[in-house]
Amino acid sequence: MRKKIIAGNWKMNTTYEEAIALVNDIxxxxxxxxxxxxxxxxxxxxxxxLAHCSTLLKDKxxxxxxxxxxxxxxxxxxxxxxxxxxxxxxxxNYIIVGHSERRTYxxxxxxxxxxxxxxxxxxxxxxxxxxxxxxxxxxxNTHFEFIQAQLQNCIFHLSDDExxxxxxxxxxxxxxGTGKTATPQQAQxxxxxxxxxxxxxxxAAISASISILYGGSVNATNAAELFDTNDIxxxxxxxASLNATDFTTIIxxxxx
Ligand code: 13P
Numbered sequence: 463m464r465k466k467i468i469a470g471n472w473k474m475n476t477t478y479e480e481a482i483a484l485v486n487d488i489x490x491x492x493x494x495x496x497x498x499x500x501x502x503x504x505x506x507x508x509x510x511x512l513a514h515c516s517t518l519l520k521d522k523x524x525x526x527x528x529x530x531x532x533x534x535x536x537x538x539x540x541x542x543x544x545x546x547x548x549x550x551x552x553x554x555n556y557i558i559v560g561h562s563e564r565r566t567y568x569x570x571x572x573x574x575x576x577x578x579x580x581x582x583x584x585x586x587x588x589x590x591x592x593x594x595x596x597x598x599x600x601x602x603n604t605h606f607e608f609i610q611a612q613l614q615n616c617i618f619h620l621s622d623d624e625x626x627x628x629x630x631x632x633x634x635x636x637x638x639g640t641g642k643t644a645t646p647q648q649a650q651x652x653x654x655x656x657x658x659x660x661x662x663x664x665x666a667a668i669s670a671s672i673s674i675l676y677g678g679s680v681n682a683t684n685a686a687e688l689f690d691t692n693d694i695x696x697x698x699x700x701x702a703s704l705n706a707t708d709f710t711t712i713i714x715x716x717x718x
Pocket of ligand 1: 640680699
């Protein structure tokens with residue numbers, strides 16, 4: 463049975479005090495969230511707060527910490543960069559890689575993203591690999607080809623053992639931060655496509671075991687119907703993860 467995951471990507475938001483308060487406000491509701499081995503919460507605060515948030519979540523079962531990015535290099539003279547080894551050393555468990563904001567604003571290529579995935583895996587951390595098409599591609603109706611290329615150039619270079627350890631997030635760029643969510647049918651169609659592509663390349667068992675999250679304007683109102691589909695295994699939530707009430711409503715909307 464594959465894991466159901468609700469991940470909150472805080473992006474470049476919150477002060478230190480706000481971050482600690484937000485973690486506390488989310489975890490205080492722990493008992494009502496019905497978390498288990500198969501239904502987990504991942505929180506991705508900004509780098510400076512990761513170590514403290516990791517300590518706060520240490521004794522909370524089924525809560526995990528993610529970094530929003532890591533370097534494609536393992537160590538050395540890369541001023542301002544953060545390595546996967548550093549993140550592992552503060553007990554971060556997941557790393558978001560290839561987010562569309564990193565691809566667009568920081569010119570991250572599929573080749574660089576693949577290196578980041580390898581760095582995360584070498585440190586026994588789980589990469590959350592993001593893919594998804596911009597608006598003009600969706601309007602041209604070439605989104606399947608676009609996503610296929612993202613998969614082909616990146617995660618299809620992984621071995622069977624490596625791909626088993628990743629999580630995928632489908633985030634159509636036109637739905638990110640726009641309030642314009644993909645419909646459950648649109649999202650399910652792409653998730654099913656991605657799972658099928660994995661099946662063609664790595665076989666049915668691996669394809670059935672990989673969690674594929676949906677991201678793009680997930681909120682407390684639309685989460686339940688998105689999650690009530692065959693191939694959506696949770697959400698990668700931006701804006702709504704900054705509000706503890708909304709985020710916990712989204713967590714509750716995910717059936718284990
Ligand atoms: P929003 O939920 O704010 O649309 O952001 C989605 C996202 O980019 C998560 O990584």
